[in-house]
Amino acid sequence: MKRTTLLLSALLIATVVMGGNEKYYQKMGETLRKFASCSSVEDFQDLANQFHVIANMETKEWLPLYYEAHCYVIMGFMDHLEAGVRDGYLERASVSIEKMVEIAPDEAEVYVMKAFYHTGYMVINPPGRSMSTSPLISAAIARALAIEPNNPRALFLRISNEMGTASFFGSDTAPICEKALELLESWDSYKRKSPIHPSWGKGETEGIVKRCGQ
C-alpha cells in the first residue's frame, strides 16, 4: 500500500512536471503557428505579447525571448512607421536579447538575432548609424558562426549583407549567388534541436537565389 502510494505520488509528480513542459511546448507551438499569419504592427504586437507571457513563465528558456525579440525586430523594420517608433520597438527587442544572452550565451541563434536586431537599427538611418553599427552586425554574425559554422540563418545574414554591398558597388555577385544556392540546397540538412527552435530564413534565401537567376 505504502509502495503504491509512493508510486502514485511519483507518477503524479511526473505527470505534473511533464505536463508543465508539455504545456510549454504546446503553448510555444500554438503561438509559433500564428507567426505565418502576422502582417500588421498589431499582429506582431499581439504575438510579441504572447511570447512575453511565456518568457515570464519560463524564466530559464531563451526561445520565448528569442521570438519576442524577433517580433519587435520585424516591427522595427516596418518602414511606414516613424523612426522614433521603430527605435522604441528595437529598444524592446534589445531588452529581450540581453536577457537571452545571459540565459544562453552559447547558442548560435542568440547571436543571429542580435545581428538581425543591429541590422534593423542601422537601416532606420544608414548614413548616421552605419559607422557604429555595421561592425556590430559583422561581429555578431561571426560569433554565431564560431559556435555553429553551419547555422543557416547566420550564413543567410552574411550572404544577404555581402549581396547588399556587392550590388551597391556593382561588383560581381556570381560567387555570392553560388553561396546562396549552396545554402539553400543544404538548408534542410540542418537539424533543429526541436520543432520550436528557429526555422526562418529559407524563404528569404530562396528570394536571393531567385533574384540571382534573373
Add this chain to the structure above:
Amino acid sequence: MKYSLLFCLLFLIPASLFAQGIISGVVTDNRGEALIGANIYIEGSYDGTTSNLEGDFILETSEIGEQILNIEFIGFKKHREKISLTGGSMELDPIKLDEEVNELTAVTITAGTFEAGDKKKSIALSSIDMVTTDGSSGDVYGALQALPGTTTVGESGKLFVKGGDSRESKTYIDGTLVYVPYSSSSPNTSVRGRFSPFMFSGMMFSTGGYSAEFGQALSSVLSLQTNAMPVQDQLNISLLSVGAELGGTKTWENASVAASIGYNNLSPYMKLVPQYTSWKSEPQSFGGDMSFRLKTGKSGMFKFYGSANRSSLTTIEESLDHPGTTFNYKLVNDNQFFNTSWIGEIRKNWILTTAFSFTNNQDRIAIDSLKINESLRGTHAKLSLKHKVSDRLRILAGTEWYAKTFGMEYPLAELQEASTYTNNTLTGFFEAEIYASSRFITRVGTRFEYSDYLNRSSLAPRISTAYKIAKRSQVSLAYGWFFQDPDNDYLLYSNSLDFERADHYTFNYLMNGDKRMLRTEVYYKKYSKLVKYGIGENQQYSFVNNLGDGYAYGLDFFWRDRKSIKNGEYWISYSYIESIRDYLDYPGEAVHNFTSKHNLTLIYKHWFDSLRSQLGVNFSIASPRHYNDPNKDVFNGEKSMAYHSLNINWSYLPKQNVIIYASVSNLLGSEQQFGYKYASVPDESGTYRSAPILPGAKRWFLIGCFITLSKDKEINQLDKIN
C-alpha cells in the same frame, strides 16, 4: 481499482483547466487615451491577451481564485492588479497606466543645446555630420560653425558663440578639459581642431545655459564622447594631398588598442597653388596617438587616450612699422595630451565617473631674432556621481580640481618677474533633474568654484526647463550665471582680479518631426566684471581691472529637412545678433570685431546611388564685421567686407574599402577680407599704415584617399564620409 483511481485523478486535473472565465476591460493612459497593443496577462500563467484599437481587451482564463493581473505597455509603468476569479465573466474598471519617465521618451532640455549621437532623439546633427558638413575638411570646429549661434571668423577658425570671444568656449573630451583644443598658427591665420571627428560618436554643444557640471566658460561648452569599444581588427591608411596617416586597431573580448601616426607637409601643395601668405617654410606637423579601452565588470568602461604632436611654420611678414622691410615669423608648437576616464555603475542606479586629463603645450615663436616662449601645463581631475532616486528624480554631484601653469618668456626685463603663474581651481557642483511628468522637466543646479591664485570664489546658480506642448513640439527655457578666469595674459600680470561673469537667458522652441527639424531660439546675455585695462608706456597694460561689461542678444534659426528631397537633405541656419562691449582697452562701449550681425549657412547634401558618391554643398554668408582704424576718431567704427564662401565636396566609393574625397573651399573665388591690421606707431605724416587681413589663399583644395584593411571585408570607411 487503485489504478482506476489514478486514472480518475489524471483526468480530473486537466478537466479543471477547461473551466474558462472571461475578464474584459479597457486600458488607457492617464488622460483616457486608448492604449493599443498593451499586454494583459495573469501572473504565473500562460493566459494573456492584447488590447485592441479601442484599448479594449477580453482575456479568457482557466485560473480561479486570487490572481494578479499584469498590464504592460511600452513607455508606461507596469500595472499590477489583484483580481478574484470565479470562473464566470467579469468586467474590470478602466485601467489607467502611468507614463514611465525614461531617457528615450521623456522631454529633454534643448535651450542652448545641440546634441549629436546615435541614440539621442532630439539631435540636430549626427556624429557623421561633423565629418561631412563644412568646407574645412573634417574639422570639428569648422562643422560647428554651420550651426546657428556661431559666427565665422575667417582669420581665426575658432569658435565664437553668441557674441562671445573664442576663449569663452571650452572643449571637454570624455568629461575632461582640453586646455589647448586648437592647433597653433601665425597671427591672423585660421587654426583647426586638434582632434579628428572620427574619434567621437557623441557630442553636446551648448551655446548657453548649460548644466552646472560645466564651468570656466562664459559662452559655450563642447562636450565630446569618444567612440565605444571597437569590435574588429583593422588597418587604416589615409593619403591626403597634404600628408598621410597610418592607423591600426586590435581588439580582444574585453579590451582594444588603437594607434596611429601621421605626417603633414603643406609645402608641395602650397608651391602648386598660389598663396596670399608668403611662406619661408610651409606648415608641417608630425604626430601620433594611442587609445586603449577596457571593459571592467558588467557595466564599467575604462578609456585612455594620448597624443603627441609637433608642428612648425615660418612666414615672411611685411613690416608696417618699417615700410619696405620684412621679418620672419617662426612658430614651433609641441603639444602632448592624455586623458583617462572610468565610468561604471557601482550600485544599482548609482553611476560613478572619474576622469583625468593632462595637457602640455609649448609655442616657441621667433620674430626674426626676438624669441617668445609660451608654455601651458594643465591638469583636470573630476569625480562625479549620478543617482537615479526614482524615475522622476535624478541627482548629480561632483567635484573637480583644475591646475594650470602658464608661462611666458619675453626678452623684456620688466616682465621677467611675472613670467609664470599657477592657478588651482577647486569646484563642486550639484544638480537635480525633476520630471513632473514625461512632458515637463526642470533642472536646477549650482556650481561652486574657488581659485587659489585669485583667492576668490564664485557660486553660480543655474536653472532650465523644458515642456512638451504637443507631440512634436516643445519649449525650453534656461537661465544661469557663468564665471571664468580672466585670460592668461592678464593673470600673468596681476592676481588682484576677479572672475569674469556672464548671465544667460535663453528661450527655445523646437519642432522635431520624423525627418525634419525646426529650432528657433532667442537669448539675452549680460556680461559683467570683464577685464579692462589702459595702455601705459612700453605698450604695457596698466590699471588692469574688472570694470568691463557688455551684452548680446539675438535670434537663432535652424531648419533641417531630410524628407522633401529623395537622397538629399538641406539645412538652413541663420543667426541674428546685436552685441556691445566695453572691455580691454576700449575707450567706451563699442561693437567688437568678432561678431557679424547676420550669419547664414545653407547646406545641401545629395547621395547619387548610380555614382556611389555624395555631393556636399555649403554656402555661407556673413554681414560685415567691425574693426578699428586708429586713424579714425570712432573706435571699432569701420566695417570689413561681407563674407561669402561656397564650398563643395565630393566623396566617391570605388571599392568597398576605399574612399576618394575631394573638396574645394571658396569655389567661386569670392574676395574675402577680414578687416585691416595697422602699424603700432604712426608714420611721419601722423597716419598708421595699414594692410588688409586676407585668408591664406583664395581657394583651398583637398584630395584624399582612405583605405581600410580588415579580415572582414564588410568594413570600410564609408562611415567616414557617409
